[in-house]
Amino acid sequence: MFQTIEWTLAGTVRLIDQRRLPLEEVYVECRDVAAVADAIQTMQIRGAPAIGVAGAMGLALAAKAIRAGSYDEFFRELSRQGEELSRTRPTAVNLAWGIDRMKRCAEKSKDLPIPAIVQALIREAQAIRDEDIRGNRAMGEHGKGFIADGAAVLTHCNAGALATAGYGTALGVIRAAHAAGTRLSVWVDETRPFLQGARLTAWELHQDDIPVTLIADNMAGHLMQRGRIDLVVVGADRIARNGDVANKIGTYTLAVLAKEHGIPFYVAAPISTLDLSLKSGEEIPIEERSPEEVTTWAGVRTAPVGISAANPVFDVTPARYITAIITDRGVARPPYDASLQELAARA
Ligand code: MRU
Numbered sequence: 258m259f260q261t262i263e264w265t266l267a268g269t270v271r272l273i274d275q276r277r278l279p280l281e282e283v284y285v286e287c288r289d290v291a292a293v294a295d296a297i298q299t300m301q302i303r304g305a306p307a308i309g310v311a312g313a314m315g316l317a318l319a320a321k322a323i324r325a326g327s328y329d330e331f332f333r334e335l336s337r338q339g340e341e342l343s344r345t346r347p348t349a350v351n352l353a354w355g356i357d358r359m360k361r362c363a364e365k366s367k368d369l370p371i372p373a374i375v376q377a378l379i380r381e382a383q384a385i386r387d388e389d390i391r392g393n394r395a396m397g398e399h400g401k402g403f404i405a406d407g408a409a410v411l412t413h414c415n416a417g418a419l420a421t422a423g424y425g426t427a428l429g430v431i432r433a434a435h436a437a438g439t440r441l442s443v444w445v446d447e448t449r450p451f452l453q454g455a456r457l458t459a460w461e462l463h464q465d466d467i468p469v470t471l472i473a474d475n476m477a478g479h480l481m482q483r484g485r486i487d488l489v490v491v492g493a494d495r496i497a498r499n500g501d502v503a504n505k506i507g508t509y510t511l512a513v514l515a516k517e518h519g520i521p522f523y524v525a526a527p528i529s530t531l532d533l534s535l536k537s538g539e540e541i542p543i544e545e546r547s548p549e550e551v552t553t554w555a556g557v558r559t560a561p562v563g564i565s566a567a568n569p570v571f572d573v574t575p576a577r578y579i580t581a582i583i584t585d586r587g588v589a590r591p592p593y594d595a596s597l598q599e600l601a602a603r604a
Pocket of ligand 1: 414425570
């Protein structure tokens with residue numbers, strides 16, 4: 258089984274290069290925070306919880322390299338590098354969450370000598386990774402009952418082991434149902450333009466011997482109309498207080514289609530994806546990436562030279578389209594204002 262991201266014995270961050278999957282299984286070793294920032298920005302590592310772990314590990318690498326005469330000086334530099342790291346991808350709140358948690362860890366250890374603070378930060382980053390895997394397994398247990406025997410599930414993008422520290426959120430729910438003996442099959446949207454569904458989700462499910470059928474994104478409506486999709490399960494990059502969910506571009510379209518056809522639509526995400534500071538999804542920043550991701554594939558142009566292209570890479574699904582939000586602490590049901598805050602307050 259591959260490792261999405263780990264802290265090595267040599268004190269570096271090792272991650273699987275997701276741009277080269279499924280054709281090549283190649284690992285990248287990051288020795289400093291700049292290399293981690295680059296890996297996040299260029300999507301060698303992607304997926305909200307995975308970039309949360311990468312951000313934390315990146316900051317641990319930064320901490321190792323800081324030369325400071327006092328705690329205050331150390332913390333100022335750590336915060337500055339954290340700010341820079343969190344700007345690499347703005348939509349998924351897990352990145353800023355991971356960095357904040359590292360800063361809180363530094364503050365808690367402020368009375369220790371700086372080398373001991375650095376050790377505490379390295380342990381914290383590893384704890385964030387381990388907790389993510391445990392949380393995904395818990396999410397799987399909370400969500401597996403939503404998949405009935407014989408069900409056909411549709412998923413979008415990659416919310417699997419590759420998008421997290423391991424096991425996955427939406428794919429964690431599917432994996433848990435499969436492991437419990439539920440017979441199921443999965444429709445996977447290819448997820449233009451970066452093809453996370455075709456390259457990553459199809460690869461993960463195929464490796465686990467879970468029946469998978471790949472479709473182009475524009476086929477989902479037809480399959481719903483013909484009764485061939487029983488439920489939809491997706492991940493999330495940020496969830497506002499009212500239950501609006503930002504996730505990979507195309508998720509909103511699926512949610513509207515699902516409602517039209519009376520198909521349940523589930524979101525699976527850890528509590529770290531919840532941003533209680535935002536009243537609604539309108540406040541979630543949507544990352545725009547290079548138009549080249551739309552006009553080319555693997556260096557080959559697929560559109561006329563000189564054409565303009567847009568590339569917003571996330572969209573917001575209003576809470577009214579979401580049947581339930583499956584978290585590591587339990588399942589939230591509408592009205593989400595109350596249920597999400599109740600789960601967030603739970604230890
Ligand atoms: O642009 P990406 O590949 O980072 O987008 C990832 C997604 O939208 C996932 O669905 C989301 O992060 C949830 S991953 C458990």
